[in-house]
Amino acid sequence: MKQVPPQYYSELEQIQAIDFVIVELALYLHTHPDDLDAIQQYNESVKRSKALKRNFEKKYGALTSFGYSYSRHPWEYKEAPWPWQV
């Protein structure tokens, strides 16, 4: 069974980092709705996150299922690595 390459993990960590920034900014913006700088940073982060995810999914397959990611042929749902194996 082919192992995932090492950069799989660094790219995934990048996605996790940018998603964490998005979560933090979203919670901050709940209480600071008119903070323009934070909103701009939020939008930049979302843009970057989408780009990172598109790039990641092109190389390693879907990140999320049920309509959030495109699929290859054949359907890869059962393929390794499963979340606990990542």
Added chain:
Amino acid sequence: MQKGMHMPSWYKTYHPYVSPMDPCPPITTKRYSTPPNLYLGFQPPGLEQFTPSAALKAGTLWKYFYDPYYSTREMKKGVRE
């Protein structure tokens, strides 16, 4: 005080009363953590931030709120960042 920490330590200490009748050896100073958000109230815009990867590791996006808890044993061994 935490060695090597670039910001003020958020710990406060107090000295409990020591009685000759105490069953165990006395603990002269007790330490408790007072997290930074207690001192901030409503968060101002434009606080200094970590980079995304550092924020993921630190657990917060804003440097002001970074308040790692180290046990007294870890404190003695020197703070590991």
